[in-house]
Amino acid sequence: MSNGWVLPDEVLRDAPAYTPRSYELADLELLLAGAYAPLTGFLHRADLASLARRGRLVDGTPWPVPVTLEVPGDLAAGLQLDNPLHRALVITDPEGAPVAAVDVTDAWPTRDGRYGVGGTVRRLGDGGHGPFQRLRRTPEEVKSLLPPGRVLGVVADRPLHRPQLAQIAHAARTLAAHLLVLIPIAEPGPDGLPSEVLVRAVFAARDRMPPATLVAVPLTRRGDEIRDALLRAKVAAAYGVTHLLSTGEMLSGGGPRVLVPRELAYDNRDGQWRWRDDIPPRNRRLALRPDEINDLLDRGFPLPEWHTPPAVAKELTRARPPRRHRGLVVFFTGLSGSGKSTIARGVADSLRESGDRTVTLLDGDVVRRELSKGLGFGKEDRDTNIRRIGWVAAEVARHRGMALCCPIAPYAKARATARAMAQTAGAGFVLVYINTPLAVCEQRDRKGLYAKARAGQLTGMTGIDDPYEEPTDADLVIDASEVSIDEAVRAVLDHLTETGWVEPRLQPA
Numbered sequence: 468m469s470n471g472w473v474l475p476d477e478v479l480r481d482a483p484a485y486t487p488r489s490y491e492l493a494d495l496e497l498l499l500a501g502a503y504a505p506l507t508g509f510l511h512r513a514d515l516a517s518l519a520r521r522g523r524l525v526d527g528t529p530w531p532v533p534v535t536l537e538v539p540g541d542l543a544a545g546l547q548l549d550n551p552l553h554r555a556l557v558i559t560d561p562e563g564a565p566v567a568a569v570d571v572t573d574a575w576p577t578r579d580g581r582y583g584v585g586g587t588v589r590r591l592g593d594g595g596h597g598p599f600q601r602l603r604r605t606p607e608e609v610k611s612l613l614p615p616g617r618v619l620g621v622v623a624d625r626p627l628h629r630p631q632l633a634q635i636a637h638a639a640r641t642l643a644a645h646l647l648v649l650i651p652i653a654e655p656g657p658d659g660l661p662s663e664v665l666v667r668a669v670f671a672a673r674d675r676m677p678p679a680t681l682v683a684v685p686l687t688r689r690g691d692e693i694r695d696a697l698l699r700a701k702v703a704a705a706y707g708v709t710h711l712l713s714t715g716e717m718l719s720g721g722g723p724r725v726l727v728p729r730e731l732a733y734d735n736r737d738g739q740w741r742w743r744d745d746i747p748p749r750n751r752r753l754a755l756r757p758d759e760i761n762d763l764l765d766r767g768f769p770l771p772e773w774h775t776p777p778a779v780a781k782e783l784t785r786a787r788p789p790r791r792h793r794g795l796v797v798f799f800t801g802l803s804g805s806g807k808s809t810i811a812r813g814v815a816d817s818l819r820e821s822g823d824r825t826v827t828l829l830d831g832d833v834v835r836r837e838l839s840k841g842l843g844f845g846k847e848d849r850d851t852n853i854r855r856i857g858w859v860a861a862e863v864a865r866h867r868g869m870a871l872c873c874p875i876a877p878y879a880k881a882r883a884t885a886r887a888m889a890q891t892a893g894a895g896f897v898l899v900y901i902n903t904p905l906a907v908c909e910q911r912d913r914k915g916l917y918a919k920a921r922a923g924q925l926t927g928m929t930g931i932d933d934p935y936e937e938p939t940d941a942d943l944v945i946d947a948s949e950v951s952i953d954e955a956v957r958a959v960l961d962h963l964t965e966t967g968w969v970e971p972r973l974q975p976a
């Protein structure tokens with residue numbers, strides 16, 4: 468692929484515009500920056516087939532992952548692939564501002580009426596926005612800043628605590644290398660840490676690092692550890708890394724040499740971090756695992772100084788305050804008439820009495836009137852409804868409020884999206900499945916909908932002729948045919964108290 472194409476402004480003005488999904492935009496940014504070199508655009512079918520078969524592009528270049536762009540079918544249908552003046556696609560960011568153009572030279576149907584498109588990309592506009600712009604340097608810029616000689620790369624997808632900092636210092640010293648820290652910022656980290664917090668936490672450890680250059684890179688994970696590691700190695704190499712410090716798989720193949728560090732432990736005799744087997748067990752403290760660190764933060768305990776530099780601890784504590792001070796989404800799901808609204812109302816009343824947190828009740832009927840007016844009960848509309856509820860709830864929780872939602876939410880994927888939105892907002896998410904049997908809901912039939920559905924006067928009724936995917940990830944399950952309303956409300960409050968989201972004293976006697 469060559470990157471030298473030029474299109475007159477009129478062509479771009481008339482070209483269709485499209486805002487891709489966030490991971491596609493992240494790939495686009497890496498392509499435009501030259502961090503995916505030698506790739507200069509989204510891959511064609513032939514390259515994708517070759518990649519699936521032998522891990523190489525058609526021209527033999529090893530490449531670990533598909534780099535693809537999907538667009539709606541009608542948009543693809545409007546492109547004339549054999550006419551350079553009628554095959555440009557303008558890529559816009561989520562606010563609608565153009566960021567790039569794709570010279571689409573291949574298009575093929577994928578699924579759900581969508582099309583894959585391949586072709587060279589070119590930057591448009593001023594190169595984007597978002598936090599930490601200054602840190603989003605291109606490989607060329609970074610390489611011009613690096614001193615000659617070896618470059619030790621570290622992909623910091625988690626904050627750096629003392630054990631990691633000791634490993635880095637040891638490797639940099641041994642190799643006599645300059646340090647380049649790549650901070651992935653396209654998505655929350657593996658433990659859900661928002662990327663801006665990650666950047667701040669990594670910077671907070673800077674004075675504990677050897678001389679270093681720090682770069683923010685819109686790297687995403689594809690979910691395949693080895694391929695992800697290979698892609699990171701490729702991107703790191705594009706930034707000038709000669710040796711990559713890995714915490715994952717040992718990798719071979721082109722690119723930088725990968726170093727797998729030894730596990731260090733804290734030696735309480737002299738306060739040093741050294742190879743764990745060199746320390747007698749009684750003097751040894753192992754590094755905390757990410758879940759242990761999160762647990763300390765959730766319960767409001769300080770991160771111990773032997774493990775975490777205070778400046779890093781400060782950032783993490785600020786980003787992850789104790790659960791009782793954090794926003795929370797309590798998401799009830801279950802069949803119509805199962806008791807979601809009744810129980811949620813009881814929980815909301817009790818929390819309001821305590822007055823410690825603001826409470827927003829996103830009740831089904833109110834939501835369908837105010838937020839989702841006009842939506843029906845087909846899968847797409849239900850998913851849209853849940854997405855809207857999840858979005859509003861996440862915003863409430865972002866500002867440390869509590870949102871209680873009680874839609875049917877019959878589809879697991881939509882519920883997972885709501886969970887992800889809350890977590891991305893730095894809030895908690897508790898899924899409460901009210902699994903009252905259908906027979907009981909039907910017997911209650913407060914709105915007469917079940918009777919209508921049985922009589923064939925209403926189609927698409929959840930539980931009758933429309934699906935309800937039972938949650939496998941519920942944090943709490945309540946069968947409201949087995950317990951009273953008060954007991955159900957109490958069960959939710961007890962769960963919130965036990966898991967630290969609500970202070971014990973906040974419950975009514």
Ligand SMILES: Nc1ncnc2c1ncn2[C@@H]1O[C@H](COP(=O)(O)OS(=O)(=O)O)[C@@H](OP(=O)(O)O)[C@H]1O
Pocket residue numbers: 802803804808831832835844848849850852853873874875876877914916926927928929933
């Ligand atoms: N076809 C069909 N299926 C299920 N429910 C129906 C349907 N048509 C209308 N209703 C009434 O709408 C309420 C459910 O709306 P939700 O917004 O909770 O549904 S969803 O989450 O978007 O699936 C639900 O109210 P609740 O009983 O409060 O759950 C129903 O009374």
Ligand SMILES: Nc1ncnc2c1ncn2[C@@H]1O[C@H](COP(=O)(O)OP(=O)(O)O)[C@@H](O)[C@H]1O
Pocket residue numbers: 801802803804805806807808809810831873911913947948950951952955
């Ligand atoms: N243990 C219980 N928990 C919740 N609701 C109950 C219970 N027992 C009886 N009910 C009644 O069942 C109905 C549940 O309706 P609602 O809360 O609107 O359900 P949903 O929001 O799931 O559609 C209400 O009329 C409520 O009074």
